[in-house]
Amino acid sequence: MNVLNRMNIAAFAGEYLGTAFLVMMFLILTQTTAVSYFIATSVAIAMALVYMVFASVSGGHANPAVTFGFWTARKISTVRAAAYIVAQVVGALSAWGVFTYLHNTATQSVATSFDWRVFVAEAIGAGIFSMAFAAVVLWKRDIFHSAIGIGAAIFVGVMVASVAARGYINPAVALGLSRFHFDWAYILGPLAGGLVGVNLYNEVFVSGKGWLESATGKKR
Numbered sequence: 001m002n003v004l005n006r007m008n009i010a011a012f013a014g015e016y017l018g019t020a021f022l023v024m025m026f027l028i029l030t031q032t033t034a035v036s037y038f039i040a041t042s043v044a045i046a047m048a049l050v051y052m053v054f055a056s057v058s059g060g061h062a063n064p065a066v067t068f069g070f071w072t073a074r075k076i077s078t079v080r081a082a083a084y085i086v087a088q089v090v091g092a093l094s095a096w097g098v099f100t101y102l103h104n105t106a107t108q109s110v111a112t113s114f115d116w117r118v119f120v121a122e123a124i125g126a127g128i129f130s131m132a133f134a135a136v137v138l139w140k141r142d143i144f145h146s147a148i149g150i151g152a153a154i155f156v157g158v159m160v161a162s163v164a165a166r167g168y169i170n171p172a173v174a175l176g177l178s179r180f181h182f183d184w185a186y187i188l189g190p191l192a193g194g195l196v197g198v199n200l201y202n203e204v205f206v207s208g209k210g211w212l213e214s215a216t217g218k219k220r
Contacts, residue, residue: 011080015067018050019091020108022062023176026168027099035178036162040155040213048151055143060150063170065126066133069198071089073134083118092176098217118165118185119192125161125169126193127200129153154213169193 025046027046029039051060059076062066064085071081132153136146156166166186168174 003162007173008080011058012083015057015084015087016091017059018058018060018062019053019088019172020095022046022170023092023173024099026136026173026180027029027095031103036159036167037120037166038051040158043158044151047154048147050218051150052143052147052202055146057139058084061133062091062172063129063190064172065127065170065194066130066198068191069130069134069195069196072195073198073202074130075138075198075202088172089175091208092172114184116185117206118183120187121164122167122186123193123196125157125159125165125167126194127157127197128160129157130194130197131201134198135179135205138202138206143148146174165189168179184211 013097022043025043026039029051033039050062054060059070061070061084064183067076067081067084067088070076071078076084121220132149135141136149141149154169157169160166161169168177168186171187171188171190174183174190178186
């Protein structure tokens with residue numbers, strides 16, 4: 001397969017732009033408010049928009065944790081997953097560059113030691129988001145209703161993660177906001193959440209569809 005054909009270039013561009021837009025929103029919000037409710041609401045709207053615009057092009061992941069989760073569940077090829085993650089990372093760094101240029105000041109990065117509470121909080125938040133993402137994708141919901149579900153899921157995920165962390169639930173966001181001076185918990189936590197969330201939903205609610213039908217007496 002030629003990874004440089006028009007459709008693939010569009011897909012990689014979609015992941016780049018979607019992630020850049022999402023990281024830009026986080027950068028703006030972190031400079032204007034520390035209230036998790038407002039951050040979660042704004043990010044939910046932004047993520048819903050990103051999904052509506054890019055879902056039909058790339059899947060609208062805009063999050064390495066989601067891409068990683070789908071890769072571990074064998075729903076995306078290794079080459080495409082790697083290309084998506086590269087596009088997402090470059091998009092995050094591009095957003096940081098544009099933001100610092102427009103804001104005319106450097107963002108503050110604070111390196112911290114690994115905190116297991118942060119890891120767990122980010123993993124749970126990302127797990128909630130990734131599970132919902134898997135639900136709308138694997139059941140092939142229409143884009144509009146999927147975007148609403150994904151927006152609601154990231155709202156819940158950010159709110160839950162904010163109990164003990166910053167509520168990024170996205171390694172690209174952590175990278176874009178920290179410029180490599182990151183806490184590894186904000187990278188590894190969401191990746192763990194993405195792995196568990198996507199695979200749990202795929203194995204229990206999709207692959208286990210026959211078992212669920214026999215248990216509930218209903219067919220979907």
